[in-house]
């Protein structure tokens with residue numbers, strides 16, 4: 001499932017390849033996503049240009065030259081591909097035809113969505129106005145965190161809560177808590193100030209590193225039939241259940257636990 005670094009990698013790729021290029025036509029291939037794709041999208045966006053592509057948490061926002069905008073979420077399996085000509089494949093939902101290339105959105109499990117707004121009201125939409133600060137924004141700081149210290153939940157669930165901080169999911173929460181040596185089950189109210197400082201530092205460090213990694217995978221692509229944004233990251237704890245912890249090499253192997261039905265991986269020796 002794409003999290004902040006994957007979505008940012010997609011944003012950087014699209015920024016390099018489709019910004020300031022006139023869309024010749026927009027075609028809906030299959031309107032069924034989390035929300036049905038509105039037929040207004042082709043009507044409003046044919047012959048328009050994307051002037052900016054922004055990201056908020058795991059959302060992408062395309063701003064168009066005629067003051068319309070698209071709000072996109074990749075859901076669990078959504079991805080873009082950029083080709084010279086269009087060849088339909090299963091689960092293609094919408095395509096944007098440019099003079100010399102075509103950008104296609106494909107989503108096997110259909111949890112993603114694409115919605116039309118105006119440039120003014122997209123930021124007030126229910127999806128964006130409830131988001132907490134982006135995990136990479138300076139607003140996600142130690143002082144901000146301290147204001148939420150009384151919350152009655154554990155740190156894993158708090159970091160997963162998009163209205164507290166936006167952009168994190170299962171994978172990066174495990175990696176961040178491993179890096180900051182804090183157990184995912186710790187009650188938020190029990191966290192010491194230095195632990196909160198470490199969590200904030202680790203968040204920025206891990207996300208920036210992952211974006212760099214994603215960046216190297218798209219550097220030289222002008223047209224890509226690959227699933228953009230799906231890169232292999234070097235994960236230190238996620239998915240390593242029953243393996244020796246790569247940091248402390250302790251006798252307690254990496255464990256998998258569930259918080260609100262979602263898996264967390266951690267080392268009970270070096271994460272307290």
Ligand SMILES: [Zn+2]
Pocket residue numbers: 245246247248249250267268269270271
């Ligand atoms: Zn360890």
